[in-house]
Amino acid sequence: MLDLYHWEPNANSGKPIIACLEKGVEFTSHYTDLLNFDQHEPEYLKMNPNGTIPTLVHDGYVLTESSQMGEYIDAEFAGPPLRPEDPYLRWRMRYWTKYFDNFFGPSLSMIGWSIFVGPMVRQKDPKELQRKIDRIPLKERRVAWETAVYNKFTEEQLAESTRRVQEGIGVFEKGLADYPYIAGPEYSLADINIFCMTYSLPTMQEEHVNWEKTPKIMDWLRRIYGRPAVDKTFDYGQTQLAERAQEVREKLKAGN
């Protein structure tokens, strides 16, 4: 029995959805509304005390780290391998995943929250919103949510995030110089993990990610978007976040 608690097929939630679909692993989907703070409901916390999304439950065994989950799924289930055999290419797979998790992702999501998600959440009843924030169990998550929801980012933080995203785009473009996929000649978990953070770059960062400036990223995105499993992943979304994918597809079709 495999149960997956996920939000939109976006950022962390997208990773295990794509991994399962690529391997043809069946799972029961439990849509967990991040913006309604479903992940801090007592029932959810019983399963995952950190109150993070996604959570994967396999025959009673609970997994909560989204980037590491893929390795579990790949090891435990039959289907096409999602990790290269070669240890160096595996290191590349983990290196690139971590680069996006630690350096690029937090900066991109800061910008995303500031201009897009924050205003959406602030439409909720303020008292109710505060109550939901106050019960977040992990201190760093509580601080992070408060900062994000009330847009408490400083100008300096946002400028640094913008700098990092732009630097990251350049690093990523170079990273795709040697192989068609980020870890090597074959598609791997790194492509899955990174795609979940970057699939909307051609619209969100239109000026920096386009056919002229970053042809390798565009080409890579087109290859990943073209995978049936990735296509199916967007069906798990319920908000307009997933609709962004359609706009990107148009751009990818239009270019080159």
Place this chain on the structure above:
Amino acid sequence: MLELYHWEPNAESAKVMLCLKEKGVEFKSHYVNILELEQYSKDFLAINPAGQVPVLVHDGKILTDSTLITEYIEEAFPEPVLAPHDGKGWYETLCWGKYVEYNLDTSVSTLGWHQVMAPKMAGQDQDKLRKKVAAIPVPERKAAWEAAVSGGYGEEQLENSRRKIGLAVKRIEETLAGSAWLMGNAYTIVDIDAFSLLCTLPRLLPDTVNAGDTPGIMAWLQRINERPAVQETLAMRKTGENAYAPGPEHSRWG
């Protein structure tokens, strides 16, 4: 052919040195003096543009990031086995690696710098030091060093470091109450990762890690210390036991 660029057998450098020694893999050692900021020299940046040690060069392939290097060594040099390789065991190995890094790497270096290095560095030529720091070409590393040399860290950052260390120490002590090693009954790269940071805590935070409050950790440190691979690694020290450098940055999301 293996070459390792490393600093003292502390923290991140220790993770990789301990791992190679435990596997019995020969490597050529290149000592990079972090306190002289040699990691930002042109030659070193050509190897790792991020300006961080350790770096492993294996048959011309360049590998960075200490946690990821230990995972690489485990997969590239299977004997002796230092991690479980079934789905669940490997997932937990990876999660521990992330946990140690998140809760200990940055926090231990922050406190170590504050308590031990800052007073020592105060004796150095400050102008020379500031000039070197100003020349660091990697923006986020420059910021980390600027914070470190300009009078150390704020109380909030120190408190956050103590809190994270406290959480990790509690979890590790609880884990060791039920088994000899962090992943059960075998010594693994998770023990190596955690040891590389925890070994300094009885001196750095004696009120938190001591025989009365954390007997499990104290006995575990002792057991690891007695391993020949650990003794060989510690023998590669060039300075005293207490050396720290600004570590990876604290999460920007709070």
